[in-house]
Amino acid sequence: MLTPAFTISQDEEFVTVVIKCPYIKAQEVEFFINDTEFKFYVRPYFLRLTFPASIIEDGREKASYNVDRGEITVLLPKATRGEEFPDLDLITKLMASKSGPPGPDFRLSSEGRSVEQLAPPRDSQKPLIEVIGESPVLETDGNQADSMISDEIEEEFNWDYPQEVPLQPELQTGARYGFNNAYSGYGTHVEHLTQEILDITHIDTSTPSTRKEARIAREDAKFDDEYFMADFVNDEEIQRLIKFRPDFWKALKRIQKAKSSADPGNSATAPVSTPEGEQNFSESAPGPSPASAIDSPWLTFTEEEQERMRQLPNKEYLLDNGRAIYLGLVDIVYAYCYNYRTTEGESTVESPWTIAKLSSTLSCFDTFSTLRETLIASIRRTLAYPLHRHFALSLRCIEDTAILFKLGKRALLKVLLEVNALIGRDDRMYVLSTLWLTDYCVWIQRANDKMLQSLASELNHISISKQETGWPLEELEQVAQEVTAELDEEERDSDSMERSYLS
Incomplete structure (x- = not known):
């Protein structure tokens, strides 16, 4: 079955789903409504959506088919009038399945305007889209967190508290790596990357400690004193890049300005001017609400991004090490920020290499236990590998990373979708999409907002000294x-x- 292109909008009374399915027979269209679940089927298309709140059948539901545009428009009444359905733009999250008893079904009439009640015909069949790794310990509100850290969500999370992964060699059947340590046996698939991208060899016999040691050794060998001094002295171009204002800086400024205008008494949401005339986005200011995020042009998903989300697999994750997943996200987003800033938002043919090489997660399959350790690794790689190697530029990229985390999961999802597209299209390193990036794109849509904001605050506060690089x-x-x-x-x-x- 094919998953059709679709868009979703809402008002006080209805959720409107517009489904692109040209050249179909309207008489064969079938719909299904059950609490929060909506199903659509017409050969060869199948779509299942799970909404964050309930929809109902009360006689107001409507469906119409525009033959010229090849679109079916379905109006689904909200169970509670005026209720705001969050995250309707995170379509991969909506496409996740929901277990539950069957409900009534209805079919679009041949006239394409009315809806007729039918008996439920298809519920005995196996779901066409399966949820992998579904577990009752997942949070029921859709904000998923690792079971190891879920108890700490309501409190301030310490991202610099060290954590050791227990070693149990007798239980190991081979090296595990990739997102959530879910992959093994990819050694032959990444051999061609070892000279140009990867800083590790013999991946299938490696361990987390040997990968970290290999990364540090390669960085020490690659660091060039003369190159660093030359960039320090001849830094006119680098200083221009440091002053560059990314679009996501402007997006956060607009959101905070809108919040400040809506609530003049709340000074915490207003950006504070620095002596240089730049905007210092206070870590105490809350991240954007779903409504304000959707209203921001930069945070609105393009048609291309929506198509990338539709192509993602439907998975849910029970994380073995949630801390490492969140810190790996910091590592990847930092690498994206360096590429974005040094290309001034216009990626080049070298961008996949730059992002993969600067990310310890992608180039070394490394994992981290503290935020400080993560950022030190990012700075070291910035000073060892790319074209511009400057400590102040590294610190600016950390600021960029903090802003993206403050903007929340939509901004982070846009980043991951772009990185996944860049690396997935590169013949040298597409396997990294399989091992890391596709899973990150799926997971971030259910990541815990409080954990992301906690990281944003820590990124705003943390200070890395030059001595900590080891050089x-x-x-x-x-x-x-x-x-x-x-x-x-x-x-x-x-x-x-x-x-x-x-x-």
Whole structure:
């Protein structure tokens, strides 16, 4: 069966689903409504949506078929008039199945306007879209979190509390890696990446500790003192990139300004001007609500992004190590931010390499236990691999990452969809989409909002020093300044001698 393209909107009384399905027989269209679940079927299309609140059949439900446009428009009455259905733009989340008893069915009439009641015909069949890994420990409100950390959600979460993964070699049947350690046996599929992208070898016999050791060793070997000093001294282009204002900065500013206008007494939501005239987005300001997020143009999903979401698999996850998943997200988003800032929002043919190489998750299959450890690894890779290697640029990318987390799961989903598309289209590294990015795109739609905002706050507060990189950056900067001063003095002496000779 094919999943049709569709869009969803709502008003106070109805949820409206517009389904693109040209060249069908209207008489064969079947619908199904049961509490929060809506099903649509007409050969060869099948669509199942699970809404965050209840819809009902009370005689107001309508369906019509526009033959010219090949679209079916279905109006589904809300059980509670005026209730706001959140996350209707997160279509992969809506496409997840829901177990429950069958309800009545209805069919679009041949005239394409009225709805007729039918007996439920199809519920005994096996669902055409299955939920993988469904578990009763998942939160019932749709905000999913790892069972290991769900008890801490209501409290401030400490992202720098160290955590060790217990080693049980007797239970291991092979190296596990990828999202949620769900994959193994991909060694032959990634061999071609070991020279250009991956910093690890023999992936199927590796362990988390050996992967981390290999990453650090490769970074130490790649770090170039002279390259770093050259970028420190000749930084005109880098300083221009540091001053660049990404679209998502502007999106957060507009959202916070709108909130401040709506609630003039709430100064916490207003951006604060810094001495340089830039906007400092206060970590105390709440993230955007679903309504304000949808109203922001940058956070509205394009047709291409909606199509990418429709192509995602329907999965739910019981996370083995929720902390590592969230911190891996920080790592990937940081790499995206570096690419976005250094290309000024216009990705190039080198962007897949840049993102994959700067992400320890993608290039080393590394996992982290603290936020500080995650950011140090990101900075080290920024100073070792890409075109522009500058510590201040790294700190700016951390600010970008904090803003994306403050914008919430829609912004993060847009980032992951773009990264997945960039890397998935690259013949060298498409396997990384399978191992990491596709799962991240599915999972983020159910990620816990409080955990994301907690990370946003920590990213705003955290401070990484140059010494923590493990390299003598301050000494190298001092040497670079001294050499530059000597060269300037020699140039001045040479100019003076030349003027004396000419006179």
